[in-house]
Amino acid sequence: MPNAKVIDVLLVEDDPGDVLMTREAFEHNKLRNRLSVVADGVSAMEFLRKEGEHADAPTPDLILLDLNLPRMDGREVLQALKADDALRTIPVVVLTTSEAEEDVVRSYSLHANAYVTKPVDFDQFIDVVRQIDEFFVEVVRLPGR
Numbered sequence: 001m002p003n004a005k006v007i008d009v010l011l012v013e014d015d016p017g018d019v020l021m022t023r024e025a026f027e028h029n030k031l032r033n034r035l036s037v038v039a040d041g042v043s044a045m046e047f048l049r050k051e052g053e054h055a056d057a058p059t060p061d062l063i064l065l066d067l068n069l070p071r072m073d074g075r076e077v078l079q080a081l082k083a084d085d086a087l088r089t090i091p092v093v094v095l096t097t098s099e100a101e102e103d104v105v106r107s108y109s110l111h112a113n114a115y116v117t118k119p120v121d122f123d124q125f126i127d128v129v130r131q132i133d134e135f136f137v138e139v140v141r142l143p144g145r
């Protein structure tokens with residue numbers, strides 16, 4: 001799709017295997033989006049606030065957020081993000097292995113835009129990433145776009 005928008009995506013994920021699968025899904029689906037990766041919640045907030053080593057970080061158009069993170073978990077990141085006037089409009093897709101109903105309910109109560117359980121199967125994972133991309137790049141209008 002030559003006229004597709006290119007967006008900046010921040011992946012907040014501590015599992016190197018899931019980071020690799022996400023990168024491969026972007027490549028496999030020929031997604032032109034720019035993917036930045038941080039491995040924990042504290043780094044995510046530093047990235048979003050352009051602090052320290054992230055001073056030149058792009059402001060993401062979309063955040064893919066795991067819930068189970070070291071230092072500051074995804075729920076805490078979501079709460080801090082949505083409480084920050086400068087960051088709250090960035091769409092957040094919780095992308096996690098948790099199928100627990102309480103995680104789904106809590107994520108939406110913290111204003112996540114979507115909750116997606118990561119498929120274990122690589123081909124299904126690739127398809128899920130493609131669908132998320134299609135929705136946020138081709139279907140919805142993002143702030144500032």
